Amino acid sequence: MSMSGFTENQLTVREAVSTVCAQFPNTYWQECDQNEQDPKEFHSALAKDGWLGIALPESILGGSGLGISEATMMMQTIAESGAGMQGAQSIHANVYATQPLAKFGTKHQLESTIPNIISGKWRVCFGVTEPNAGLDTLRLSTTAKKLPEGGWEVTGQKIWITCAQVASKMILLARTTPVEKVRQPGRGLSLFCIDLDRSQPGLELKRIKKMGGRGVDANEVFFENYRIPADSLVGEEDNGFKIILHGMNAERCLLAGEALGLGYAALAKAAEYARTRVVFQRPIGMNQAIAHPLADAYMKLEGAKLATYHAARLYDESRNDPSIRQDTVGVAANSAKYMAAEAAFTACERAVLTHGGMGYAVEYDVERWFRECLVPRIAPVSREMILNYISEKVLELPRSY
Numbered sequence: 001m002s003m004s005g006f007t008e009n010q011l012t013v014r015e016a017v018s019t020v021c022a023q024f025p026n027t028y029w030q031e032c033d034q035n036e037q038d039p040k041e042f043h044s045a046l047a048k049d050g051w052l053g054i055a056l057p058e059s060i061l062g063g064s065g066l067g068i069s070e071a072t073m074m075m076q077t078i079a080e081s082g083a084g085m086q087g088a089q090s091i092h093a094n095v096y097a098t099q100p101l102a103k104f105g106t107k108h109q110l111e112s113t114i115p116n117i118i119s120g121k122w123r124v125c126f127g128v129t130e131p132n133a134g135l136d137t138l139r140l141s142t143t144a145k146k147l148p149e150g151g152w153e154v155t156g157q158k159i160w161i162t163c164a165q166v167a168s169k170m171i172l173l174a175r176t177t178p179v180e181k182v183r184q185p186g187r188g189l190s191l192f193c194i195d196l197d198r199s200q201p202g203l204e205l206k207r208i209k210k211m212g213g214r215g216v217d218a219n220e221v222f223f224e225n226y227r228i229p230a231d232s233l234v235g236e237e238d239n240g241f242k243i244i245l246h247g248m249n250a251e252r253c254l255l256a257g258e259a260l261g262l263g264y265a266a267l268a269k270a271a272e273y274a275r276t277r278v279v280f281q282r283p284i285g286m287n288q289a290i291a292h293p294l295a296d297a298y299m300k301l302e303g304a305k306l307a308t309y310h311a312a313r314l315y316d317e318s319r320n321d322p323s324i325r326q327d328t329v330g331v332a333a334n335s336a337k338y339m340a341a342e343a344a345f346t347a348c349e350r351a352v353l354t355h356g357g358m359g360y361a362v363e364y365d366v367e368r369w370f371r372e373c374l375v376p377r378i379a380p381v382s383r384e385m386i387l388n389y390i391s392e393k394v395l396e397l398p399r400s401y
């Protein structure tokens, strides 16, 4: 990847994070994936050097005060090191799901959680998706019922919750007012920061067998009258959807960075193989049928890179510049996530094909990255929903759903 045009902060982050990642070779990630083994040593190494607080303000205990532009670079560097989506996902929620907490949490909530998250003592998961709502987040049905004696009782089911097996905390979006009773469609959901206390009644986790990044657990989470204290509520009751919207553009940028890292890793490995693998007495890279698709994949990644860091910069600058509207940031962040995910897919697929039969062997890593490159196309928002969004918001076409 060309490194020209990045800021000094971004380059410093890239160099320092690369040094941490270098302790975790591809064989480490192969084993995590093959044995469904949590990369806890990797999480601890990043926490030890303070990286989990990269995008939290310095005023919040232990935060580095950098922006999403630097956090995106960190996530790209992690994925590009060979850790792929597996490495990125093992810390993703710690970086991202703490954003709404940092902005809307009370002093007590911040003091009692953030230092433990940054230090790596506690891991975090993000509980939004539900089996019966899908991408229609406003239809979430997991409820948090206020108890007369104080506190809340949570009942319902979440699905695809990454790291729930190892997390001590969940940032949970749950319904506090029935959908029929809300004044506006965006109201009625509330955000909570809760303990995942497996010794308490009413909480059950079920690990999902999945295609890639198998070291990082994904789960169904079942709540049945699960009690949480009154001070778990983050921000205003019934306003949780708006609160998480605040962090969604940041998450799109981080995901775009992760996809880019994966794509560049696959492309570098493919180019190396194409230079050295000799068939018909010449390197396979001499064949344009091999070289051109790799050149094409490179340009797609470079285009997506510009879109990604443009979106991250707009996100950061919009905090102090009211002339940068949030819908402008939204269009940029969604477009970047879409382009980076598509470019990563192209690069990972070409990397497998360039390796021929060896593309199918675990030892060469590209099969692992190919399995993982589907994730940024699906989550946290699918490519179809981004196309819907651009059609409606930019092209002013009628809403299709």
Ligand SMILES: Cc1cc2nc3c(=O)[nH]c(=O)nc-3n(C[C@H](O)[C@H](O)[C@H](O)COP(=O)(O)OP(=O)(O)OC[C@H]3O[C@@H](n4cnc5c(N)ncnc54)[C@H](O)[C@@H]3O)c2cc1C
Binding pocket: 125, 126, 127, 128, 129, 130, 133, 134, 135, 136, 159, 160, 161, 162, 163, 218, 375, 378, 379, 380, 381, 382, 383, 384, 385, 388, 400, 401
């Ligand atoms: C590896 C992984 C990790 C994840 N981690 C988390 C996590 O930590 N926390 C969390 O809360 N969630 C997580 N998710 C969930 C993820 O965000 C959702 O899977 C994603 O948002 C898609 O939702 P869905 O699976 O319910 O798809 P559905 O809503 O069921 O959609 C299925 C398909 O239909 C399409 N579709 C639906 N409606 C329309 C429409 N109107 N127009 C066009 N197409 C449409 C979608 O684009 C998609 O292709 C994770 C998912 C994966 C795969």
